[in-house]
Amino acid sequence: MAITIKNAEELEGMRAACQAAASVLQYLEDHVQPGVTTGQLDDLAREYVLGPLGCTSATIGYTAGGSRPPFPGAICSSVNHVVCHGIPGNKKLKRGDIMNIDVTVIKDGWHGDTSKMFYVGEPTVLGRRLSETAHTAMVAGIEQVRPGATLGDIGHAIQQVAEAEGFSIVREYCGHGIGRVFHEDPQVLHYGKPGAGEVLKTGMTFTIEPMVNAGAPGTRELPDGWTVVTRDHSLSAQWEHTIAVTDSGYEVLTLRNGAV
Incomplete structure (x- = not known):
C-alpha cells in the first residue's frame, strides 16, 4: 500500500479523529483503579466512543485483513508482561500493576490511534522506570520528525534511549501509516540506523509506538490470536501518538491536555 500524503x-x-481518541484515554483515567476489570474499562470506553463521541471503534471486529479472529474490544488492555493487543475481559487489576490502554476510533472516515501507560495505585520502582523510559524514547523519536529526516532517524533515537537504560526494544511490532485506512505504509520501526529508510515528507501521518521490555526483546503470541506477551515474562511498556509531518517539523495529533 502506498504512503498517503494528506x-x-x-x-x-x-x-x-485523533483528538477523539485522545479523549477516550482521558475519560478512562479515573477509572483505572485496583479491583476494576479490563472488561469493565472496555465497557466504559465502548459506551463513550459510540455514545457521547459519536465515533466508531476501529478495533471491535477488526480481523487484520482476515488473518486473525475478530477483536472483541474497543480497547487493547495490556497489563504487566503483556506487550500489546491484550483482550479485555475478567482480569482484575491490582495495586502495583502497570497497564497500557490502546484505542483507535473512526470519525468521519478518519482514524485516530493512541495509547498510554497507566499505574494501578503505586507502581514498582521497575514498573515506573520502564514506563518513563518508554515515554522518553517515544518523545525522542517524535523529535526526529521533519521533512528530509528518515524513518531510521526515528528508530535510532528510540533505540538509544531504551538501551541506555538496560531495556530492550520489541522488534516484531511497529508503528504504521494511518489515515482513512487503519494500517497503511510506512512501517515505523522503533530501532534502526540514522539516515536509513523512507524519507519523511510534509503531509505524511503515522504512529510512533515503541514497545520496551524490561528483559529480553523476545515475544510470543497467545492462542487467542491476539495477545502478545514477553517470552521471559518481564514487564513491558508502550506509549503511542499519531504524528503529522509539517513544513516546520511535526504535529502530535493525539495530544492529551496539551501534553505529549
Whole structure:
C-alpha cells in the first residue's frame, strides 16, 4: 500500500479523529483503579466512543485483513508482561500493576490511534522506570520528525534511549501509516540506523509506538490470536501518538491536555 500524503483539509479530519481518541484515554483515567476489570474499562470506553463521541471503534471486529479472529474490544488492555493487543475481559487489576490502554476510533472516515501507560495505585520502582523510559524514547523519536529526516532517524533515537537504560526494544511490532485506512505504509520501526529508510515528507501521518521490555526483546503470541506477551515474562511498556509531518517539523495529533 502506498504512503498517503494528506492535504490541509484531510489533516483537519485527522486532527478531529485523533483528538477523539485522545479523549477516550482521558475519560478512562479515573477509572483505572485496583479491583476494576479490563472488561469493565472496555465497557466504559465502548459506551463513550459510540455514545457521547459519536465515533466508531476501529478495533471491535477488526480481523487484520482476515488473518486473525475478530477483536472483541474497543480497547487493547495490556497489563504487566503483556506487550500489546491484550483482550479485555475478567482480569482484575491490582495495586502495583502497570497497564497500557490502546484505542483507535473512526470519525468521519478518519482514524485516530493512541495509547498510554497507566499505574494501578503505586507502581514498582521497575514498573515506573520502564514506563518513563518508554515515554522518553517515544518523545525522542517524535523529535526526529521533519521533512528530509528518515524513518531510521526515528528508530535510532528510540533505540538509544531504551538501551541506555538496560531495556530492550520489541522488534516484531511497529508503528504504521494511518489515515482513512487503519494500517497503511510506512512501517515505523522503533530501532534502526540514522539516515536509513523512507524519507519523511510534509503531509505524511503515522504512529510512533515503541514497545520496551524490561528483559529480553523476545515475544510470543497467545492462542487467542491476539495477545502478545514477553517470552521471559518481564514487564513491558508502550506509549503511542499519531504524528503529522509539517513544513516546520511535526504535529502530535493525539495530544492529551496539551501534553505529549
